[in-house]
Amino acid sequence: MFTLPLGDTAQLRPLEPWHAQEFLAHIDRARPHVDPWIPWATFSTDRASATAVLQRYADKQAGDAARIYGIWLDGTLVGGVMFTRFDSASGVCEVGCWLEAAGEGRGLVTRACRALLDWAFAERGMSRAEWWVRAGNTRSVEVARRLGMTRDGVLRKHTEYRGERHDIEVWSVLTEEWPPAAEASAGGVPVSEVKAELDRLTHTLFGAFTNTGGGRPDLGAVREVFIPQGTIIANTGGTDAGPVVYDLDSFIAPREKMLTDGTLTEFSEWEVAERTEVFGSIAHRFSEYRKSGVRDGERFEGSGRKTIQFVRTPTGWRMSSMAWEDV
Template structure:
C-alpha cells in the first residue's frame, strides 16, 4: 500500500479498500450527521455489511477504470476521503468528490487531497476535464472548488432530492490546460 503525505500535520492520502470496512464504518459513525448533511454517502455505510459493500463497489469501479476512492488519515485515524465518483478515460472526463468528519474540518485536508487527485488525473491519466458538483448551500465544498481554481459553470436548480428537500447543485470544473497553468503559477 502507499501513502502520500498531505503536509507537515501528519495527514496522509491512502487507498481505501474493502478490508478496511470496520475502520471506515467507525469513521462514518463519528461523522454521520455532519457528512450526511448534504450527501447520502454516510447513509450508504450504515453497518459493517453496507460499509464493506460500498468500498467493494469502488474496488470494482477501480478494476473497471471507472472510479476510485481514497481515505484521508490524520495521525493514523481515518477522518475523511476523496474519490472519483465518475472516471471516464475514453472521454477524458471525471468527477471528484469528498467527505470529512467534523473533527478534521477547517484544516485544508480536502483541498490538499483533491489537488493530488487532479494532478494524477491530468498528468498521469490524461484527463481533460475534472468536475466538482456540490449543493449550493454546502459552502465548505464550494470553497474547495474556489481554492482549487475551478470555474463555476452553472446551477442545476432543485436538481438533487435529498431528505425530502430539493437542493440546487452547482457544477464547477477545471480543464487540463487551466490546471497546468494554475500549477505553474502557484508552484504547488
C-alpha cells in the same frame, strides 16, 4: 499500497473493503456533520453496508470508472476524496470529498484533491475534472475555488434527498488550466492555508457555546481565538437600543452562567455561509449562522450575521473584533 503525505501527520491512502470496520466507525463520527450534504454517508450503517460501499468502489476501480481514498490524521481515518466518475474515453472525471470535524481547518481535502487532479491530468490525460456540490454547501464550494475551478452553472432541483429537491452547482477545471497559477500569498503563506486557519478559528468560536447532549460549553476557547484586547459588539437591539460593546471578560461571564445553570440548554450555533478576504496580515469574514436551543424550558431557533476581523500575530492568526446581529 501507496501512501502520500499531506503534511504534518496526515496521509492519503487507498480506501479498500478490508477497511470496512474502520470506515464505519469514521462515518458514525462524521454522519451528523456530512449527512446533510453527502447522501451516500447514510448507506453505511453497519459493517455489511460499509463493506458494500467500499466494494462498489473497488469494482468500479477495476473497470477504471471510479476510485476512493482515505485521509488519515495521526493514524485515524478522518475523511477522504474520490473520483465519483472517471471516464477515460470522454476525458471527463468528477472529484468529490468528505471530512469529519476532527480533520477540518488543515487544508487536507484541498491537498488530497490536488494529488488526484495532478494524476488525472498528467498521468491519465483527462481533459476536464468536475466538482458537483449541493447549493449552500459553502465548505465544498471553497475547496472548488481553491482548486482553481470555475462555476459552470446550476442544475436546478436536480437531486432529491429525504423528500426535498436540491439545486446542484457544477464547477470544473480544464487540463490547460491545471495547475492553477501560483496563488497569492499573505506574508509568504498561500492564501488557501491562511483561509484554512481562519476557518479553524471560526469553527472553534462557534463550538465554544455548545452544550447539547448534556455537554459543557468551552467558553475558554473564546480567549484562545481572540487577542487579549479583543472587542465583541452586539447590535441586536434595533436602532433605538444601539450597540452593546464587550471586552472578553464581560462577554464571557454572563454566557457561561446561562449555559451552565440550566437557563440555556441543548444550545448550538453553526455557520451556514461565509465570505472571507485576506489582505496581508489582516483579514475579514462575513458569516451567516443558525442557532437552536432550549431557553427557560422552551425550544427556539434563530439565525443571524457576524462580521469578524482577524490579525496575524507572532503566535498565529487571531480574532481582533467581532460584531453580530440576530435576524
